[in-house]
Amino acid sequence: MPASELGQTQSDGARLPSFYSPRPEAHSSTSHSDGELEHADFSLSTGNHSAPETVAEDADGSDATQPTPAQASTPLTQPPPPSLLSPAFTPPATPGTSTPSGAGPAVPSSEPRGIPVDSSIPTGGCGTKHPRLLETLPEVECIVRARIPTTTGAEMFLHLYKNNVDNKEHLAIVFGGNIRSKSLDAVREGETEMDRLVRGAYTGRLYPGRTTSGLPETASDGQSGAAPPDYGPPLVRIHSECYTGETVWSARCDCGEQLDEAARLMSLPGNKAGGIIIYLRQEGRGIGLGEKLKAYNLQDLGSDTVEANLLLRHPADARSYGLATAMLLDLGQKEIRLLTNNPDKIRAVEGPHREIVVKERVAMVPLSWKGKGGFRTPEVEGYLKTKIEKMGHMLDLASLPR
Ligand SMILES: Nc1nc2c(ncn2[C@@H]2O[C@H](COP(=O)(O)OP(=O)(O)OP(=O)(O)O)[C@@H](O)[C@H]2O)c(=O)[nH]1
Numbered sequence: 087m088p089a090s091e092l093g094q095t096q097s098d099g100a101r102l103p104s105f106y107s108p109r110p111e112a113h114s115s116t117s118h119s120d121g122e123l124e125h126a127d128f129s130l131s132t133g134n135h136s137a138p139e140t141v142a143e144d145a146d147g148s149d150a151t152q153p154t155p156a157q158a159s160t161p162l163t164q165p166p167p168p169s170l171l172s173p174a175f176t177p178p179a180t181p182g183t184s185t186p187s188g189a190g191p192a193v194p195s196s197e198p199r200g201i202p203v204d205s206s207i208p209t210g211g212c213g214t215k216h217p218r219l220l221e222t223l224p225e226v227e228c229i230v231r232a233r234i235p236t237t238t239g240a241e242m243f244l245h246l247y248k249n250n251v252d253n254k255e256h257l258a259i260v261f262g263g264n265i266r267s268k269s270l271d272a273v274r275e276g277e278t279e280m281d282r283l284v285r286g287a288y289t290g291r292l293y294p295g296r297t298t299s300g301l302p303e304t305a306s307d308g309q310s311g312a313a314p315p316d317y318g319p320p321l322v323r324i325h326s327e328c329y330t331g332e333t334v335w336s337a338r339c340d341c342g343e344q345l346d347e348a349a350r351l352m353s354l355p356g357n358k359a360g361g362i363i364i365y366l367r368q369e370g371r372g373i374g375l376g377e378k379l380k381a382y383n384l385q386d387l388g389s390d391t392v393e394a395n396l397l398l399r400h401p402a403d404a405r406s407y408g409l410a411t412a413m414l415l416d417l418g419q420k421e422i423r424l425l426t427n428n429p430d431k432i433r434a435v436e437g438p439h440r441e442i443v444v445k446e447r448v449a450m451v452p453l454s455w456k457g458k459g460g461f462r463t464p465e466v467e468g469y470l471k472t473k474i475e476k477m478g479h480m481l482d483l484a485s486l487p488r
Contacts, residue, residue, distance in 0.1 A: 200446025213429030219438040225250040226412040228270035231286035240353035254367040261352040262360020317359035319421040323348035326368040338465040364410040372404030390472040407434040427479040
């Protein structure tokens with residue numbers, strides 16, 4: 087579909103049937119209660135692979151000719167592109183929000199660029215909302231992990247967790263060999279070395295005939311061997327389950343693309359710090375697949391993604407991130423670089439007492455916005471537009487190619 091048609095469809099999609107509740111005004115995050123609009127979701131646009139007029143910044147920094155939004159505050163030899171950060175949340179001149187430039191440490195072109203954030207100050211690039219967090223983090227335990235060679239050639243370790251707040255199998259997808267789960271490695275009473283091998287509590291690699299796990303049987307903290315080199319905070323993505331976008335090729339949202347892109351960035355050879363995708367079973371922003379499908383029908387009837395949730399008597403975003411915080415702590419992470427456009431996620435994953443600190447935010451710009459593949463559909467553009475306008479997501483609609 088030509089870009090001009092997409093623009094037309096998008097504006098058409100902004101009209102609501104009269105029998106729905108009045109369309110909420112685009113607002114700042116402070117105009118809604120936390121429970122109401124903590125997070126939102128859109129869908130990506132597809133189909134049109136023509137080069138966009140405006141190329142958005144690439145998280146992997148490979149498009150070095152395009153300054154980042156936050157770099158707009160630094161001297162440039164050419165006009166900067168539109169900011170990728172919503173001014174309502176991160177004014178370009180605000181301390182703590184600028185993208186590292188030539189003045190800072192050199193960033194190898196293969197590594198994703200992060201924007202320093204500090205949730206402890208109002209101008210730290212994390213929005214103005216304060217998601218309600220439970221005082222106590224959930225208890226989590228990694229039950230098993232296994233090596234997964236992937237179709238891209240990258241290898242990861244899939245960690246399966248149980249917890250004390252729900253019965254779901256939440257997952258941590260771990261890239262890099264230095265990230266270990268304390269609860270997995272801890273010695274369990276009465277277990278044999280074979281038990282440990284089978285549940286993945288081993289060092290190095292398995293091979294036919296291996297009989298020992300390589301972990302000290304008496305280690306009280308479950309850790310083994312010398313400390314790995316310190317490569318700084320790993321890249322982390324907190325991802326919520328999306329069956330439609332990840333399994334049945336939905337072009338209503340960018341969830342599948344984001345999952346793929348997060349894995350790609352974490353697998354880059356330059357990313358020595360490794361990466362973790364915390365995969366939470368919070369389908370449909372926490373409302374479940376059945377309700378999400380109803381929401382899709384409401385969207386086809388004219389509602390946006392937030393309105394559809396509200397019409398179904400659900401919050402705009404019913405998710406929480408305490409499990410992600412607990413899983414990251416179990417994986418030994420106290421400082422992270424978070425791949426997200428969602429400012430609320432930053433505060434939420436840090437935990438009630440900032441048990442974890444997000445040092446940088448790495449923007450997730452849709453590939454089609456950067457002219458790097460991806461897809462465009464009217465649905466995904468509406469999805470992203472609603473995220474930006476109603477949920478405070480830090481993407482600049484102006485960088486959406488027309
Ligand atoms: N209710 C509802 N949920 C949706 C819809 N489209 C996608 N989702 C869900 O939205 C969630 C995707 O959100 P995420 O990708 O984790 O993150 P985000 O809060 O959008 O922010 P980012 O980190 O910037 O991507 C998944 O749980 C999807 O199933 C929709 O139209 N309605």
